[in-house]
Amino acid sequence: MIWILIAVLFVGGAVAYAICGNLAARRFMRPHVAEGHNDVLVPLFLTAGVIYAVLVGFIVVAMWESYDAAHANTSEEASLLVPLYRQTMVMAPEKGAAMRVLIRDYAEEVTQDWTHFQVTGQGSPRARKTVDEMLRLYGTLTPATKVREIVAAQFLQNFSQLLLDRNKRLLQAAESLSWIMWLAAGGGGLVVVGMSFVLYMDRPAPQLVMTSVLAALIGVLLFTMAVFNHPFVGPLAISPEPFESTLKLFQQIDGDFAA
Numbered sequence: 001m002i003w004i005l006i007a008v009l010f011v012g013g014a015v016a017y018a019i020c021g022n023l024a025a026r027r028f029m030r031p032h033v034a035e036g037h038n039d040v041l042v043p044l045f046l047t048a049g050v051i052y053a054v055l056v057g058f059i060v061v062a063m064w065e066s067y068d069a070a071h072a073n074t075s076e077e078a079s080l081l082v083p084l085y086r087q088t089m090v091m092a093p094e095k096g097a098a099m100r101v102l103i104r105d106y107a108e109e110v111t112q113d114w115t116h117f118q119v120t121g122q123g124s125p126r127a128r129k130t131v132d133e134m135l136r137l138y139g140t141l142t143p144a145t146k147v148r149e150i151v152a153a154q155f156l157q158n159f160s161q162l163l164l165d166r167n168k169r170l171l172q173a174a175e176s177l178s179w180i181m182w183l184a185a186g187g188g189g190l191v192v193v194g195m196s197f198v199l200y201m202d203r204p205a206p207q208l209v210m211t212s213v214l215a216a217l218i219g220v221l222l223f224t225m226a227v228f229n230h231p232f233v234g235p236l237a238i239s240p241e242p243f244e245s246t247l248k249l250f251q252q253i254d255g256d257f258a259a
Contacts (some may be wrong), residue, residue, distance in 0.1 A: 084103055
């Protein structure tokens with residue numbers, strides 16, 4: 001619901017600014033309009049529009065790439081749990097069983113504490129402790145065969161990548177667009193729409209409609225930036241679904257090895 005209100009604020013506010021500004025400017029501009037008025041101002045307006053379009057387009061694309069990277073990183077973190085889980089099947093039975101419990105606990109704790117993660121941007125305290133327990137347990141492994149030694153080395157490599165992905169996820173949750181870029185995007189929009197106020201048409205309706213459409217488009221782009229600004233919050237928030245799917249795979253793996 002709050003995101004609907006934010007969308008109305010961005011788009012509706014931009015349209016209201018365009019309409020009110022045009023109506024107010026027409027009263028001032030009427031006595032000062034002469035032949036060639038629009039011929040001089042339109043090229044300036046178009047130049048400002050192109051510069052602003054490049055700026056906003058760059059920001060939106062960059063924020064989309066950041067969002068996509070956060071989504072891919074979360075999926076990779078969850079996916080790494082599967083090979084870790086499978087590799088425990090080759091470890092000593094007691095150590096392997098204990099490691100599988102910890103891996104399953106990690107996935108469950110990340111999933112259950114996802115709401116806390118979205119609100120605070122901080123990782124699950126329980127999951128952090130579970131990671132520490134996994135590292136301690138790994139330190140007690142004593143591979144008795146060459147195969148187990150190779151598997152233990154591969155397990156450590158995957159585990160290190162898991163920790164790297166986890167830290168990336170926490171950093172991505174805390175990142176946001178700089179206020180300078182917000183100022184440039186918002187201020188640029190005000191300038192571009194404001195420049196349309198000095199244009200003049202005998203009939204106000206077409207100018208009001210076209211200026212409102214321009215303002216609405218800018219409002220939509222700014223709202224899109226707000227949505228992508230925090231990849232784990234909002235209507236496109238990244239969900240814990242990859243970890244939930246991983247937990248289902250654990251059950252299938254247990255069934256395959258038990259058969």
